[in-house]
Amino acid sequence: MKTKISTSLIVFLQCTLILYGVILEESASAGEQDKLGGLGFSDRIGLFPEIPGWKKTDTMDTYDRRSLYDHIDGAAKLFLSYDFEALQLVEYQRDDSASVVVEIYRFQTPLHAFGIYSQERPLKGKYLKIGVQAYLEAPILNFVVGNRYVKINSFGLGKDADRILHTFALTIAVKIGGTTSLPAALAYFPLNGKKPNSEKFFAKDLLGYEFLCSGYTADYVDDNREFQLFLIEGTHSDDCLEMLKRYLQLAKSGQKIIKEGQYDIKDPNYGEMSLFWKGKTICGVLNLADRDKRMKYTIQMEGLIK
Amino acid sequence: MKHDERNHSRRAFLSKSIKGMVAGGIFGKFTGNALSFNLEDKKAEAEKEIICRTLGKTGIKIPVVSMGVMNASLPELVRRSYEIGIRHFDTAAVYMEGQNEEMLGYTFKGLGVRDKVIIGTKIFIPHEQRGMSPEKVKEIYLRVANESLKKLQTDYVDILYSHSVNDLKWLNHPGILEALQLLKKQGKARFIGFSTHSNMADCISDATRSGLYDVILTMFNYTLWDDQSLLNALKNAHLKKIGLIAMKTQCPQYGGHWKDVPSSKLPYYEGKMMHAAVLKWVLRHPFITTAVPGYTTFQQMETDFAVACDPEYTEEEKKFLNDKNMNLSLGYCRQCGECAKQCKNSVDIPTLMRVHMYAECYNNFYHARQTFDDIPSNQSLNSCASCNQCSVHCTHGINIVNRIKELQAIYG
Numbered sequence A: 001m002k003t004k005i006s007t008s009l010i011v012f013l014q015c016t017l018i019l020y021g022v023i024l025e026e027s028a029s030a031g032e033q034d035k036l037g038g039l040g041f042s043d044r045i046g047l048f049p050e051i052p053g054w055k056k057t058d059t060m061d062t063y064d065r066r067s068l069y070d071h072i073d074g075a076a077k078l079f080l081s082y083d084f085e086a087l088q089l090v091e092y093q094r095d096d097s098a099s100v101v102v103e104i105y106r107f108q109t110p111l112h113a114f115g116i117y118s119q120e121r122p123l124k125g126k127y128l129k130i131g132v133q134a135y136l137e138a139p140i141l142n143f144v145v146g147n148r149y150v151k152i153n154s155f156g157l158g159k160d161a162d163r164i165l166h167t168f169a170l171t172i173a174v175k176i177g178g179t180t181s182l183p184a185a186l187a188y189f190p191l192n193g194k195k196p197n198s199e200k201f202f203a204k205d206l207l208g209y210e211f212l213c214s215g216y217t218a219d220y221v222d223d224n225r226e227f228q229l230f231l232i233e234g235t236h237s238d239d240c241l242e243m244l245k246r247y248l249q250l251a252k253s254g255q256k257i258i259k260e261g262q263y264d265i266k267d268p269n270y271g272e273m274s275l276f277w278k279g280k281t282i283c284g285v286l287n288l289a290d291r292d293k294r295m296k297y298t299i300q301m302e303g304l305i306k
Numbered sequence B: 001m002k003h004d005e006r007n008h009s010r011r012a013f014l015s016k017s018i019k020g021m022v023a024g025g026i027f028g029k030f031t032g033n034a035l036s037f038n039l040e041d042k043k044a045e046a047e048k049e050i051i052c053r054t055l056g057k058t059g060i061k062i063p064v065v066s067m068g069v070m071n072a073s074l075p076e077l078v079r080r081s082y083e084i085g086i087r088h089f090d091t092a093a094v095y096m097e098g099q100n101e102e103m104l105g106y107t108f109k110g111l112g113v114r115d116k117v118i119i120g121t122k123i124f125i126p127h128e129q130r131g132m133s134p135e136k137v138k139e140i141y142l143r144v145a146n147e148s149l150k151k152l153q154t155d156y157v158d159i160l161y162s163h164s165v166n167d168l169k170w171l172n173h174p175g176i177l178e179a180l181q182l183l184k185k186q187g188k189a190r191f192i193g194f195s196t197h198s199n200m201a202d203c204i205s206d207a208t209r210s211g212l213y214d215v216i217l218t219m220f221n222y223t224l225w226d227d228q229s230l231l232n233a234l235k236n237a238h239l240k241k242i243g244l245i246a247m248k249t250q251c252p253q254y255g256g257h258w259k260d261v262p263s264s265k266l267p268y269y270e271g272k273m274m275h276a277a278v279l280k281w282v283l284r285h286p287f288i289t290t291a292v293p294g295y296t297t298f299q300q301m302e303t304d305f306a307v308a309c310d311p312e313y314t315e316e317e318k319k320f321l322n323d324k325n326m327n328l329s330l331g332y333c334r335q336c337g338e339c340a341k342q343c344k345n346s347v348d349i350p351t352l353m354r355v356h357m358y359a360e361c362y363n364n365f366y367h368a369r370q371t372f373d374d375i376p377s378n379q380s381l382n383s384c385a386s387c388n389q390c391s392v393h394c395t396h397g398i399n400i401v402n403r404i405k406e407l408q409a410i411y412g
Helices: A002-028 A041-045 A068-081 A110-120 A159-175 A184-188 A237-250 A291-304 B003-019 B040-046 B075-084 B095-111 B134-152 B174-185 B200-210 B227-238 B263-270 B272-283 B298-306 B315-321 B323-331 B340-343 B350-359 B365-373 B381-385 B400-411
Strands: A059-064 A083-095 A099-107 A124-129 A133-137 A141-143 A146-154 A200-202 A215-222 A225-233 A259-269 A271-278 A281-286 B027-031 B050-052 B061-063 B086-089 B120-122 B159-162 B189-196 B215-217 B244-247
Touching: A059 A068, A068 A083, A068 A110, A068 B095, A099 A159, A110 A141, A110 A146, A110 A200, A110 B095, A133 A159, A141 A159, A146 A159, A184 A215, A184 A225, A184 A291, A225 A291, A237 A259, A237 A271, A237 A281, A259 A291, A271 A291, A281 A291, B050 B381, B075 B095, B075 B298, B095 B120, B095 B134, B120 B134, B120 B215, B134 B159, B134 B174, B159 B174, B159 B215, B174 B189, B189 B200, B189 B244, B200 B215, B200 B227, B227 B244, B263 B272, B272 B298, B272 B315, B340 B350, B350 B365, B350 B400, B381 B400
Parallel strands: B086 B120, B120 B159, B159 B189, B189 B215, B215 B244
Antiparallel strands: A059 A083, A083 A099, A099 A146, A124 A133, A133 A141, A141 A146, A200 A215, A215 A225, A225 A281, A259 A271, A271 A281, B027 B050, B050 B061
16 A cells, blocks of 8 residues: 555656646747747757656657658648648657657647648547547547647557557647637537537638638538538638639539629539628538528528627 | 651650550550549540550559549549549558548448559558567558558558658568568458659669569659669569559649749649649650549649640640749759850750750650750760760759760760
8 A cells, every 4th residue: 555655646746747847848938939930949948748757769850841741751741731830759768668759740820730630530539638639549649739730659558558648648738838729610510410520620722622712621410411511711701702703603603793691502523512601701511412401501600600 | 867766766655645545555545434424514524535554564454643642631532533534542541640541431432433443552650660570560561451441441452552661671671571462362452562752763673673562652753854763763663564653743732842933923833734744744654654643622633634635745834844943943954054164175065955854854856856956066966975084063963974975875
């Protein structure tokens, strides 16, 4: 019993020291300095905490927009389109040759960090509240916090993998800081029928159309029928007007007068779809044949949009 | 007239390919009218002849343009790609943390076309973690391959690659070879291959010698136009019937190449023109069976796939490829003239470099010959022939001596 208490006390003290260190460094660091561009102050001091029982390797690999390709090959293109800024990579090693590799990708905004995370998260996964959100699929744990997307990959952790990955993620998330909230626009998607964790943010070319800007999608199920809702937030209503005009051109719609409201479009790639334009927002429904149901969902979204 | 023979041979070959004829067993064709289309106005597309080639000893015949799925997350883009005639889809276990394979599997299952498509996927171990034992590497490869099959919702993949092979040690790693061969034996991989992004010539040459791999997915684009060791390695691999697939074909889209170009002109250099022109450059090499451009929009898909029906350059594309800014971004001869000042025989080296570019890069031997003939004889290759010690040095790193020798082989 005495041994257990002593062990618990040591673990408690270690955690306290880690958090204390985190708080001290947070007071001096992070987001504001990143605005300087390149590798900012927070990068220089390092976001990689000491983890009891683990030793960091002496070197830290860093990549910027030009060199990211060297690390992840062609996947770099996607990251660059999400305004990737820098990547740092550190490996932790344990005496038994187990290792944990931590990659911290920094993006221009938290929304872009969430965007790339949303493209890579699985529909079915073990989700955790770390930072904005994390998912755990041992041997990996990935999460997003602030403008960082963190990937933790492990080797040889055995049965303790979940616990160790969790510890790493929690400690790193606190050290990075920044927002832990999902993008506000996700609240415009109705809850009924929505598949959990299916929301995605696209940095550009929403729906695969170059005339559309960035936007969100989410997957839904209604009567066993799968379909998608999407949302575009323009900077002002003229943006939306222009995008809508281009969309109608694509669909070869003869409609000339464009005003706010509901539109039914025969999309050459998605088939019958509906969208609703209001101010600087466009929302819509794809892959749902039943027009009444499409109407139902666009009306719901319209109601949720402020 | 050696140059005439070469000229004729290449031009005739290209001419035949464009017409979709079967030339020497390399090209095939099909019309897409047997494909299912959802929309009436797409039928015209289906009537176009799509150039197909055979992937080495695998015998797989596929259109010269495939889909690099890596950055695409829209099932509709994959579905539409299938509808217009694309049959080969390239993904990897690491793309989008596995979501890319998941999306592809979901889409093909929905379409019910698994037996009509060729799926290539890849297994990747990061470079910094490649010091593991062969047993561990084998274990990871087998585990990841099985996970990929699950995500792709299939019992087999057509091509299973070892991803990002940049050195001979990894190429011939016993753990990898054992795993790939076992998966092939189990019927989980019809063919095995590797992908390579650097040190390509060495890896391809070694694989050609060993014959252990069926397919090679290699970075290949116009920035490599004067890499003779790579070109020779590819030609030899092709002769040994190793299937060659090109990736990173439209490299300028990865950014950073246009730092001297005003932002207002970037759409010109990164847009439709660039995509089509540089993809054509790749496909005009007959040893490449197909390319896997990584498009993410419907417009890019249409631009890329149009090349599968007509790889001939348009006048605008020729102009684009000759554009000063393009050349600056490629390491092409900048025509600065510094070399000419160094030559004691007053050879017109800048023009000879242009001749070389027309011939080797664009396969435009007609224009190359015209340009060559315009050089006064006392400033042309004749003057070089009398000089054994070329001391000319290109300030931008072009190997002038090599290029002169190649021109002498053609025009000497």
